[in-house]
Amino acid sequence: MSIAIEDFPQIWQRPSFEELLASLKRLQVEPPIWKPGTPRQVIVDTYYNAASYRREVAAYLASIIQSSLGWIQDDDEKEALWDEASRRLSERCGRAAMGEITRRWPFETQASSSFELIIREPPITGDSLGLKTWGSSYLLSQSLDKIAQGPLAHLINMGHSNQSLNVLELGSGTGLLGMAAAAIWQTNVSLSDLPDIMSNLSHNIEINRPSIEVLGGRIDSGILTWGSGNGNADLFAMKNQFNIILAADPLYDDDHPELLSSAICENLAEDKSSRAIVMVPQRDLTTKKLVDSFVLTMASLGMAVLEEHTLVGQDDWDEDDDDSAIDCWCAIFGRQ
Structure with missing residues (x-):
């Protein structure tokens, strides 16, 4: 030592x-x-x-x-x-007892040079789930390259600017997924979350904005409360304006399946080429039931599962957790 x-x-x-x-x-x-x-x-x-x-x-x-x-x-x-x-x-x-931390998240893609995002996480106190970077957001971020060359190939031209696309991340939290999408896909991404989350999210965006723009991405952010119609008047004034919607680890309460479904349907472009990508860690039976409820609610709103997979990632690092591996359900939705 x-x-x-x-x-x-x-x-x-x-x-x-x-x-x-x-x-x-x-x-x-x-x-x-x-x-x-x-x-x-x-x-x-x-x-x-x-x-x-x-x-x-x-x-x-x-x-x-x-x-x-x-x-x-x-x-x-x-x-x-x-x-x-x-x-x-x-x-x-362990993480839950720590104060503010800043972590670096590395990325390697086929279409762009290696890069990293710098993410600040304030202390985890009370109802502050959006101030923590969840492992599923990194797992989905690392899959963006492959997804773009597969089920999103009709929308994204990897290795080239995709500035004609509009992408929305729902429940951005610390912003890792949305910022990674902007950099990897070289496109415009709007990050959104609740008012209490926006200060830290804006901080992380400004730290990473220069490196994202060098890679060809553009980012902005605004308040968007699911199911209430409350949001940034300028950014979200127009309904159904986004070609792609992303959400990682968005289900942890009984009302979330309906709220998330409505937020996706209100913001996703109405043409059949648009896509919503959702990843949910399967932590327990409750989470699995929330996923089932979400899929049924999406179907009732005319949104079908086009592809679904189970990926294995890490939920987070913790001193007392010897096995942080977790199965994550990932689905790509399109309008029927």
């Missing part, structure tokens, strides 16, 4: 503020680049470190948090050390 805890300044030595702060900075954990092909144990070992070392670090951090730091006179410095130690501890407690 490159860092030995016994070499760090110990509380009983009454180290200075500067010494303790420097040690805590050295223990900062950087989120891994997401590579689903990487063996689970490699991620655990490199990100969280070996179990024995993890216990040593936790004990060291706890000693700082529990100490009164009485020899340090400045109360603000004490607070800074306690806060920093708490952050280091939370970084080793």
